[in-house]
Amino acid sequence: xxxxxxxxxxxxxxxxxxxxxxxxxxxxxxxxxxxxxxxxxxxxxxxxxxxxxxxxxxxxxxxxxxxxxxxxxxxxxxxxxxxxxxxxxxxxxxxxxxxxxxxxxxxxxxxxxxxxxxxxxxxxxxxxxxxxxxxxxxxxxxxxxxxxxxxxxxxxxxxxxxxxxxxxxxxxxxxxxxxxxxxxxxxxxxxxxxxxxxxxxxxxxxxxxxxxxxxxxxxxxxxxxxxxxxxxxxxxxxxxxxxxxxxxxxxxxxxxxxxxxxxxxxxxxxxxxxxxxxxxxxxxxxxxxxxxxxxxxxxxxxxxxxxxx
Numbered sequence: 001x002x003x004x005x006x007x008x009x010x011x012x013x014x015x016x017x018x019x020x021x022x023x024x025x026x027x028x029x030x031x032x033x034x035x036x037x038x039x040x041x042x043x044x045x046x047x048x049x050x051x052x053x054x055x056x057x058x059x060x061x062x063x064x065x066x067x068x069x070x071x072x073x074x075x076x077x078x079x080x081x082x083x084x085x086x087x088x089x090x091x092x093x094x095x096x097x098x099x100x101x102x103x104x105x106x107x108x109x110x111x112x113x114x115x116x117x118x119x120x121x122x123x124x125x126x127x128x129x130x131x132x133x134x135x136x137x138x139x140x141x142x143x144x145x146x147x148x149x150x151x152x153x154x155x156x157x158x159x160x161x162x163x164x165x166x167x168x169x170x171x172x173x174x175x176x177x178x179x180x181x182x183x184x185x186x187x188x189x190x191x192x193x194x195x196x197x198x199x200x201x202x203x204x205x206x207x208x209x210x211x212x213x214x215x216x217x218x219x220x221x222x223x224x225x226x227x228x229x230x231x232x233x234x235x236x237x238x239x240x241x242x243x244x245x246x247x248x249x250x251x252x253x254x255x256x257x258x259x260x261x262x263x264x265x266x267x268x269x270x271x272x273x274x275x276x277x278x279x280x281x282x283x284x285x286x287x288x289x290x291x292x293x294x295x296x297x298x299x300x301x302x303x304x305x306x307x308x309x
Contacts, residue, residue: 012056015039015063019070026074029218034079038069041083076219089143093169098161100229102139105260105295106205108302110143112258112293113201116304117148120200123254127152131197131250133186133204133243134158136229138166138179140203145175153179154197156189158228186239187246198252204243205260210236237268244276248285253309257287258302266292266300273305285309 016035023031036047042065043050058066072082080086080101086093088102089110095101117128128151132141135155145153153175157163163181170176182189190197209230214222221230232238240259247257261269270289277286285308293302 012039012043012050012058015058015066016050019066022070022074026076028073028076034073035070037079037083038073039066042066042069075223077224078220081224086137086139088139089147091139091143091146091173093137093139093142094165094172095137096161096165097224098159098226099137099165100205100225102137105299105301106140107143108293108295109140109203109205109258109260110147112302112304113144113203114147116201116256116258117151128201129197129199129252130154130201130203131187131190131199132156133202134206134229134239135166135181136162136205138169138181140205141166141179142170142173142175144201144203145170145178146173151178154182154190154199155179156182156184156186158183158185158189159226162226162229186242187250190250197250198255199250200252200255202243202247202251202255202257203259204239206239206243207232208236208240208260208262208265210234235268236262236265237272240269240272244272244287248280248287248307251285251307253285253307255307256290257305257307259305260301261303263299263301266303269303 016039019035020031023035028034036050039050040047042062069082078101080095084094086095086102089107093102120128128148130144130151130153132153132155135141135157138155141153141155145151155166160183163183167181170179207230209232211231211234214231273287273289280286287305287307290304290306292300295301
């Protein structure tokens, strides 16, 4: 265990500066922000207050708590798990080791739903229905329910622990009455509801890391985030295949499948669409590629696919 010099000091600024230095030495990506978030959590204040009140003395209990949190970050535990929360679509979500940490690029899934929902309303009146597969913390499902007031959402995950967090997030944001959470593997989770569901949208941020790529990920991911929500088989496409196999019967005519993808997977997903269409039985429905949505780095991050009517 690293002993921080500031354990013997009194000054908030000194404590913060030394911790930033330690984080830099450990290869932490955002040392200042992380140190400020952790100390702000201990002192129950905003990061700006740490600068304004830099001469503030640290009580012994706060020193011990900050030391504990800083040690966890030095072990590369993500700040979001340490604090138990993450921001997504300007909403705060509880997270823990049962859930992936929501990331900014996944917001493009929700934004794609919001954009397409306007088109859906022009074609047919009534409530917008969405299915979210592998919901994790519920960040996609809850965001859709919050931002589409007339929506009904069905969300599943194979992890009971993840669903507990997702339900808590839905309750926190006042949409628990419009989201049905089910435990199970993809569409199988909804078979026990006793009713047929067809959705305007099916969304998912599925596991898409190829097994061979796992070792290239940051230690924050490999050591702490749930592997079942990260790794998508040998080529990273296993879960996409399962989704495409069954999605058509869960979508309304011209309903849309909106999926997050890895940065090199667009052509693979297009090929998978063609493969799925080639295997459609007589009277069945295939898919047509609509568009790929790029993230802020210009990377193809979301694919939008429409079911043939």
